Amino acid sequence: MISNDAELFYAKSGRDPLRMPLLRTDSFRDIDYTLRRQFNKETFRPFQREIILAALDGNDVFVQAATSFGKSLCFQLPAVIDHGITIVISPLLSLMMNQVEALRSAQVDARTLNSNTPLAERDYIYQDLATGHPLTRLLYVTPELCSGEHFRKRLRLVHEQKELARIAVDEAHCISEWGHDFRKDFKRLSWFRDTFPDVPIMCLTATANEKVRQDILSTLGLNHSQKLKIFSTTAHRPNLHLEVRFTSDEANDRFDDFVTWLKGVYSRRAEPSRKSELEARGERVDSVPGIIYTISRDECEMLAAALRQDGIGARPFHAKLTNREKEETLAKWIANTPGYGIIVATTAFGMGIDKENVRFVVHWRLPKSFEGYYQEAGRAGRDGNASYCFLYYSREDRDRISQMVMRDSGGGPGGGTERNNNVAARQESLRKLVAYCEDTGSCRHAAICRYFGEQAVPECDFACDWHKDPADLKRRMAAGLASEEWVSTQREEGRYDQYWSD
Numbered sequence: 001m002i003s004n005d006a007e008l009f010y011a012k013s014g015r016d017p018l019r020m021p022l023l024r025t026d027s028f029r030d031i032d033y034t035l036r037r038q039f040n041k042e043t044f045r046p047f048q049r050e051i052i053l054a055a056l057d058g059n060d061v062f063v064q065a066a067t068s069f070g071k072s073l074c075f076q077l078p079a080v081i082d083h084g085i086t087i088v089i090s091p092l093l094s095l096m097m098n099q100v101e102a103l104r105s106a107q108v109d110a111r112t113l114n115s116n117t118p119l120a121e122r123d124y125i126y127q128d129l130a131t132g133h134p135l136t137r138l139l140y141v142t143p144e145l146c147s148g149e150h151f152r153k154r155l156r157l158v159h160e161q162k163e164l165a166r167i168a169v170d171e172a173h174c175i176s177e178w179g180h181d182f183r184k185d186f187k188r189l190s191w192f193r194d195t196f197p198d199v200p201i202m203c204l205t206a207t208a209n210e211k212v213r214q215d216i217l218s219t220l221g222l223n224h225s226q227k228l229k230i231f232s233t234t235a236h237r238p239n240l241h242l243e244v245r246f247t248s249d250e251a252n253d254r255f256d257d258f259v260t261w262l263k264g265v266y267s268r269r270a271e272p273s274r275k276s277e278l279e280a281r282g283e284r285v286d287s288v289p290g291i292i293y294t295i296s297r298d299e300c301e302m303l304a305a306a307l308r309q310d311g312i313g314a315r316p317f318h319a320k321l322t323n324r325e326k327e328e329t330l331a332k333w334i335a336n337t338p339g340y341g342i343i344v345a346t347t348a349f350g351m352g353i354d355k356e357n358v359r360f361v362v363h364w365r366l367p368k369s370f371e372g373y374y375q376e377a378g379r380a381g382r383d384g385n386a387s388y389c390f391l392y393y394s395r396e397d398r399d400r401i402s403q404m405v406m407r408d409s410g411g412g413p414g415g416g417t418e419r420n421n422n423v424a425a426r427q428e429s430l431r432k433l434v435a436y437c438e439d440t441g442s443c444r445h446a447a448i449c450r451y452f453g454e455q456a457v458p459e460c461d462f463a464c465d466w467h468k469d470p471a472d473l474k475r476r477m478a479a480g481l482a483s484e485e486w487v488s489t490q491r492e493e494g495r496y497d498q499y500w501s502d
């Protein structure tokens with residue numbers, strides 16, 4: 001039964017009452033006011049307004065947008081305005097926790113239900129859902145939890161009361177077996193559309209090619225939706241300066257090269273005019289927030305220790321540290337605490353990290369996928385200021401990483417179409433990343449946009465190594481890499497069969 005007020009609202013807004021749970025009043029639809037009051041932001045970024053209005057109009061929405069675009073706001077703001085609860089499905093506990101903390105400090109009743117949730121909080125959330133009229137506005141959950149009958153029963157109850165406002169699937173590329181981060185449990189999210197055909201779904205990702213996008217839409221049952229709105233914006237991040245640095249096992253010069261670069265940055269920051277500008281912003285001359293991605297725990301620990309010995313504040317971050325150690329490192333890094341300028345991380349530290357002033361991201365080794373490279377580099381420059389992303393590439397690493405990708409996928413094809421598709425997709429993604437590294441004839445930004453299926457060539461204001469000096473790029477590659485002949489002899493002798501444990 002829909003109240004008169006609500007009927008009036010629907011008549012005014014043109015929204016279909018059967019399509020959406022009840023709403024509050026018209027005044028709550030002042031999205032600019034909510035942006036300022038609740039989210040403490042002055043203006044929408046390009047396309048955020050359109051996406052939010054499409055969601056508030058009860059549409060299913062697919063959002064593909066660059067890293068740091070501000071995708072979270074696109075479901076968080078409607079969740080604050082709409083009546084009922086929004087369920088946010090997210091693959092990473094750290095990502096959920098960061099978002100919940102930020103929302104709670106903005107006075108939004110957001111919670112998370114996952115394997116780490118304390119018992120008392122878990123009980124509270126289940127009781128809140130059991131009322132059918134939950135007070136929680138956003139509930140962050142893992143895809144695994146959504147498969148459990150206990151949780152599903154509670155959601156049915158909430159839905160019967162017309163209080164299930166929306167399902168938001170963050171990092172939606174994890175749904176697709178054609179994607180780099182495929183998670184089996186994301187496939188089971190088809191349950192939502194099957195069970196609640198009237199509840200809108202929003203899915204968001206920074207890394208989907210056409211095949212992945214189609215897979216996401218069909219898995220979630222959105223491909224035949226009459227009310228689907230697709231927003232696809234460029235992957236281009238113009239403020240990131242992209243560079244490949246070539247090396248080899250024999251040269252083994254990453255450490256010296258990096259330290260020389262970093263000390264050069266420190267001395268430029270120490271110049272009088274720059275120094276006073278930095279100090280006015282509360283920044284230190286000899287500390288630049290950054291992330292170095294390594295491929296293994298051992299390398300991560302050793303590199304952080306070596307940098308500290310050189311007087312550079314660097315801390316390791318990997319899956320084997322205790323939760324307490326990880327939380328402390330992250331908090332101190334975010335607060336720009338002396339000694340915590342650089343995080344040396346394995347890929348356990350990736351999606352969703354949202355520190356605005358990260359000035360560089362270095363890939364110490366070749367990442368395992370193109371998407372992983374883009375996601376991780378995307379942690380840099382989230383405040384829009386110029387930031388550096390460089391990747392150390394060697395052909396020996398290329399062969400080792402290929403071995404690792406084969407090993408991760410169980411040695412190759414065999415074991416079901418889904419798995420075979422994923423193995424093939426991951427190998428293809430790595431192949432394209434290798435081609436990107438060895439390409440000395442085109443803009444890095446253009447190559448990234450091409451990878452994600454964009455036709456238009458983005459503008460690059462000398463923000464990549466090719467645009468800066470194409471001849472130097474060619475020269476550096478020729479001088480820096482081991483020859484294919486050498487690498488293939490070594491490979492035949494099994495020299496690259498050993499790989500790292502991550």
Ligand SMILES: Nc1ncnc2c1ncn2[C@@H]1O[C@H](COP(=O)(O)OP(=O)(O)OP(=O)(O)O)[C@@H](O)[C@H]1O
Pocket residue numbers: 041042043044045048065066067068069070071072073205206351352353354356378379382
């Ligand atoms: N309209 C806005 N005005 C100012 N800041 C904004 C606005 N929208 C979002 N932000 C900020 O931009 C940052 C990035 O947002 P968010 O974490 O949602 O990015 P994202 O698109 O999910 O990126 P990624 O895919 O890289 O994780 C956050 O710090 C967020 O608070």
